Amino acid sequence: MLLCDVGNTFLHFYHKGRIWKEKPYALTKKKENLPIYYISVNERFERCLLASHPYCINVGEYIELDTPYEGLGIDRKAACKAISDGVIIDAGSAITADIMHEGIHMGGYIMPGLAAYKKMCADISPALNKELEPGVNLYELPKNTTDALSFGAIKSVILMIKNTSRTKKLYFTGGDGKFFARFFENAIYDNTLVFKGMQKALEKHI
Amino acid sequence: MLLCDVGNTFLHFYHKGRIWKEKPYALTKKKENLPIYYISVNERFERCLLASHPYCINVGEYIELDTPYEGLGIDRKAACKAISDGVIIDAGSAITADIMHEGIHMGGYIMPGLAAYKKMCADISPALNKELEPGVNLYELPKNTTDALSFGAIKSVILMIKNTSRTKKLYFTGGDGKFFARFFENAIYDNTLVFKGMQKALEKHI
Numbered sequence: 001m002l003l004c005d006v007g008n009t010f011l012h013f014y015h016k017g018r019i020w021k022e023k024p025y026a027l028t029k030k031k032e033n034l035p036i037y038y039i040s041v042n043e044r045f046e047r048c049l050l051a052s053h054p055y056c057i058n059v060g061e062y063i064e065l066d067t068p069y070e071g072l073g074i075d076r077k078a079a080c081k082a083i084s085d086g087v088i089i090d091a092g093s094a095i096t097a098d099i100m101h102e103g104i105h106m107g108g109y110i111m112p113g114l115a116a117y118k119k120m121c122a123d124i125s126p127a128l129n130k131e132l133e134p135g136v137n138l139y140e141l142p143k144n145t146t147d148a149l150s151f152g153a154i155k156s157v158i159l160m161i162k163n164t165s166r167t168k169k170l171y172f173t174g175g176d177g178k179f180f181a182r183f184f185e186n187a188i189y190d191n192t193l194v195f196k197g198m199q200k201a202l203e204k205h206i
Numbered sequence: 207m208l209l210c211d212v213g214n215t216f217l218h219f220y221h222k223g224r225i226w227k228e229k230p231y232a233l234t235k236k237k238e239n240l241p242i243y244y245i246s247v248n249e250r251f252e253r254c255l256l257a258s259h260p261y262c263i264n265v266g267e268y269i270e271l272d273t274p275y276e277g278l279g280i281d282r283k284a285a286c287k288a289i290s291d292g293v294i295i296d297a298g299s300a301i302t303a304d305i306m307h308e309g310i311h312m313g314g315y316i317m318p319g320l321a322a323y324k325k326m327c328a329d330i331s332p333a334l335n336k337e338l339e340p341g342v343n344l345y346e347l348p349k350n351t352t353d354a355l356s357f358g359a360i361k362s363v364i365l366m367i368k369n370t371s372r373t374k375k376l377y378f379t380g381g382d383g384k385f386f387a388r389f390f391e392n393a394i395y396d397n398t399l400v401f402k403g404m405q406k407a408l409e410k411h412i
Contacts, residue, residue, distance in 0.1 A: 008330055110327070112323065112330070116326045123325070127277075128300065145276075152301075152316045152317040159366060160365060163365055
C-alpha cells in the first residue's frame with residue numbers, strides 16, 4: 001500500500017515500511033497500477049500529486065478522531081490516530097502539538113517551524129537575517145545576534161512543550177522532530193506517525 | 207530637546223515628556239531650528255528622517271553600555287541605559303529581552319513580534335491566516351485554529367520571559383508592551399525607556 005501525506009513544503013510517501021519525501025513540482029513516477037492513498041493540507045500540492053499519478057484516493061474522510069477541536073488539520077488527525085495517550089509534536093513548516101488522553105484528542109496548539117522563524121526574523125530587519133545555531137547554549141544568556149535568535153526560537157518551543165506535556169510521553173515527528181526530541185527524556189522520535197494513523201484508519205475501510 | 211528612535215516599522219519621537227510615532231514615509235514637519243537627536247536600527251527609514259529635517263544628529267555613539275554582547279541594537283542599548291537592574295522587554299516588530307544586573311548588561315534574546323508571528327503563520331498556509339485572539343485562554347488547551355495560533359504565539363513569549371526573569375523586575379516597552387505587561391505581577395510598562403536612556407547618555411555629552 002502506497003501512502004502519501006501532502007504537506008505545505010513536501011509530499012511525504014510511505015511504502016512497505018520505507019518513507020521518503022519529494023518536492024511538489026518534481027514528483028517521481030510511481031507504478032501506474034498502484035493506488036496512492038493520500039491526505040492533504042495543501043490544495044495546490046494536492047493537484048501536483050493528482051497530475052502525476054492516475055490513481056489517487058483521498059482518504060481524509062476515513063480518518064475520524066474524537067475531539068472537541070474544530071478544523072483540526074487532517075495530518076494532525078492522522079498522527080493522533082496513531083497513539084492513544086501522549087503528546088504529538090509535528091515539527092515541520094509549522095510546529096503543532098496535540099494532546100491525546102485515553103484515545104480522545106484534548107486540544108493542541110501551533111507555533112512557527114524553525115525555518116519560518118528564521119524567515120520571519122529576516123523579514124523584520126536585515127540585521128536579523130542569520131542562520132539559526134542549533135547548538136546554542138540554552139542555559140546561558142546569549143551574547144550575540146545569532147545566539148539571541150536561536151535561543152529565542154528553540155527555547156520558546158521547548159518551554160511550551162515542557163509546560164503542556166507534564167508527565168505525558170512525547171512523540172516527535174516531522175523534519176525537525178529528531179532535533180527537538182533530544183531535549184526531552186520521555187521522548188520518542190517516529191517519522192511514520194502520520195502513516196501509522198492513516199493505516200489504522202484505512203484498515204477499517206479498505 | 208527633540209529625540210527620535212528610528213525602528214523597523216515606525217519612527218518614535220519624544221519632546222517635553224510627550225511621545226508619538228510616525229510612519230517613515232509620512233513624517234510631519236518639525237520646527238526647523240530644533241535639532242533632532244536620534245538613534246536608528248533601520249538605514250532606509252533613517253534616510254527618510256534625514257530628508258525630512260535639516261538638523262539631525264545621530265547620537266548612537268554616545269550610548270555606551272557595559273556588555274559582553276556583540277552587535278547589540280542601539281535601541282536595546284538605549285533602553286538598557288535607563289535602568290540598572292531588571293529585565294527590559296521591548297515588544298515591537300521583534301520582541302527583545304535584555305537582562306541588566308548592577309548596571310551591567312548580561313545578555314538577551316530575540317523573538318518575533320506578534321505581528322510577525324501572524325504573518326509567518328499566513329505564509330506557511332492560507333489555513334493559518336488568522337488574526338490572533340489577544341484574549342485567548344492560556345490555561346486551557348485550544349480547540350480551534352485561531353486559539354491554537356494565539357496560544358502558541360502569546361504563551362511562548364510569556365513562558366520565555368518567566369523563565370529568564372526569575373525574581374527580577376520587568377520593564378515592558380514597545381507597541382505590544384502594555385499587552386504583555388498585564389501577565390506579570392512584577393511588571394512596569396514604560397514606553398519612554400529608550401528615550402530615558404538616550405537622555406541619560408546625552409547629559410554627559412551635550
